[in-house]
Amino acid sequence: MATKPTHEQAQLHLQVYEQRREAKLRQARDWFFKNYFVENFDDATRIAAPGTENGALAMMVLSYWEQACALLNYGLLHEDLFFETSGEFFGVWELAKATVPQARQRFKMNGYLAHLEKAAQRYEAWSETRSPGHLAAMREFMKQMRPQVAKAA
Secondary structure, three states: OOOOOOHHHHHHHHHHHHHHOOHHHHHHHHHHHHHOOOOOHHHHHHHOOOOOHHHHHHHHHHHHHHHHHHHHHOOOOOHHHHHHHOOHHHHHHHHHHHHHHHHHHHHOOOOOOHHHHHHHHHHHHHHHHHOOOHHHHHHHHHHHHHHHHHHHO
8 A cells, every 4th residue: 555544544453453452362362372283174173172262262363363354454454554563463364274265164154264364365465575585484483383382382
């Protein structure tokens, strides 16, 4: 986007950020990045089954970022401002994306995490034009962290 954020977009951006500071969502985000290492839908249901505390934590993170990305995709948030200050959503997508095709099929819901996916795809292109290689480095870092988290648990 070549334009500056509007006052309304900036206000909504701050509200989205403020929600990230809520204690339960902070706990969920912390749990998610330490534990949600899945390769398929069965892994996801084993680690974070519906109806369990871990399932609630995972869904809190996924649904929060799905909603934030919906606001972005509908133009209510300023894309450059969002991408410059909210990269966490991309890390969530990276951890969850392997489960999405199976979840969509299982629940007959083609739109499952579609806003998160769409925003992640745009962010990838946006990031490569501004910081080539950043996402590759981030993905490598996430791979390296995976075994350390497993050992620490």
